Amino acid sequence: MIGLYDGMLVTMNEQREILKNSALIIENNRILDIGTTGAMRSKYSEDAVEWISCKGRVLFPGFINSHIHTSQSIVRGVAEDMGRAPSYTSSVPQGDDLSDEESYIFSLLGAAGAMRFGSTFISDNYAHGMVNSKAFKTLGIRAVVSERVHDMDFHGLGRKEYRKDEALGEELLNKNIELLETLGTDRNNLVTACLGPHAPDTCSKELLLKIRELTDKYPVPITTHLAQSQMELDYVKAVYNRSSVEYLDECGLLNDKLLAAHGVFLKDEDMKHLADKGVHLIHIPEGNAKAGAIAAVGKMSAMGINVAIGTDNGAANIIENMRMALVSGRIYNHSITEPNPEKILEMVTINAAKALGMEKEIGSLEIGKKADIVIVNYNQFHLTPCTNVIGNLVHLALGNDVETVYIDGKRTVENGHVLGTG
Numbered sequence: 001m002i003g004l005y006d007g008m009l010v011t012m013n014e015q016r017e018i019l020k021n022s023a024l025i026i027e028n029n030r031i032l033d034i035g036t037t038g039a040m041r042s043k044y045s046e047d048a049v050e051w052i053s054c055k056g057r058v059l060f061p062g063f064i065n066s067h068i069h070t071s072q073s074i075v076r077g078v079a080e081d082m083g084r085a086p087s088y089t090s091s092v093p094q095g096d097d098l099s100d101e102e103s104y105i106f107s108l109l110g111a112a113g114a115m116r117f118g119s120t121f122i123s124d125n126y127a128h129g130m131v132n133s134k135a136f137k138t139l140g141i142r143a144v145v146s147e148r149v150h151d152m153d154f155h156g157l158g159r160k161e162y163r164k165d166e167a168l169g170e171e172l173l174n175k176n177i178e179l180l181e182t183l184g185t186d187r188n189n190l191v192t193a194c195l196g197p198h199a200p201d202t203c204s205k206e207l208l209l210k211i212r213e214l215t216d217k218y219p220v221p222i223t224t225h226l227a228q229s230q231m232e233l234d235y236v237k238a239v240y241n242r243s244s245v246e247y248l249d250e251c252g253l254l255n256d257k258l259l260a261a262h263g264v265f266l267k268d269e270d271m272k273h274l275a276d277k278g279v280h281l282i283h284i285p286e287g288n289a290k291a292g293a294i295a296a297v298g299k300m301s302a303m304g305i306n307v308a309i310g311t312d313n314g315a316a317n318i319i320e321n322m323r324m325a326l327v328s329g330r331i332y333n334h335s336i337t338e339p340n341p342e343k344i345l346e347m348v349t350i351n352a353a354k355a356l357g358m359e360k361e362i363g364s365l366e367i368g369k370k371a372d373i374v375i376v377n378y379n380q381f382h383l384t385p386c387t388n389v390i391g392n393l394v395h396l397a398l399g400n401d402v403e404t405v406y407i408d409g410k411r412t413v414e415n416g417h418v419l420g421t422g
């Protein structure tokens, strides 16, 4: 057993309790107990527990990164100035330009950085899903992995050319099925699979209907991009005379399994449609802001849409993305108070757990839940004084302030060093 004591616990439980001078006991991969340091130290014998002081530290539920392409770390610092998204940009490497080995290395890099900054669970979607999943196992990071499925050739998208390649769609769909069969869908395992149709404009109706059929056999999350660009909306309108949301609905994919990333160009009626169907919106604050646009997440939240956060590409710094969600939301709202830090923290914890269908297992620090825990060192100049612990995290903290990370009860980051498991 491990006993993390003398820390502050931001539980994110139903009551949103924040517990001072507290201790949390980990047994195997679960949270066995929570209480005051005094109570826990007298309840559990000195010998049975590895006691670790968390004085000056704050414990959070593991941060969940609901939309990432880890091996797209290859385009860092370049693609940001070239277009709305690397997949739609000529002259940056695309997934199938990478070998399996290269994809593994870049996936390892992307996921290690994400974990270093406090992501304990990533929803990763890209080419080479199988080798990428090996990188996640090596690191010991919780992940749900999907193949990026599409039947439009990405090499023409940068020139706004939509070239359908049926064989490509079939090949990628088969790779996604192989992932589902190999990794399985039992969320008790650390790395599992889901479905990953890329976007409404890069998947033909025939392909989306096949994915819809698969959801009967595999009732898993479906991760996609939605209303990411005007180009996407224009294409879907021209070919199907529908909005992207209507098109997905027509293909039977608009439901509470769907995690739709971006949503930058959604109209009010489409937002309402998403709310009615229980679709989860994955906000990409940093990536979208860098492309000069931002989703109306405040409005969508108010409509009842569950909003979580993804880092997409970039440095996968989830704390920075929390702050980007806060500042971009306040600019959008012309507000100095909304969204507030608590709302933002919900997006990377309990909201995200719900989006991925795992709210009973993760997303909060509660007895019986899986031990996915982020420990942040608050004993630093820029986090002092601290009168609002969540305020300090979202307004002031840096990714490197994450000191230690536990995933499934195992220490995967220690004093800022990524340990890995393999």
Ligand SMILES: [Zn+2]
Residues within 6 Å of the ligand: 067, 068, 069, 225, 261, 312
């Ligand atoms: Zn994306």
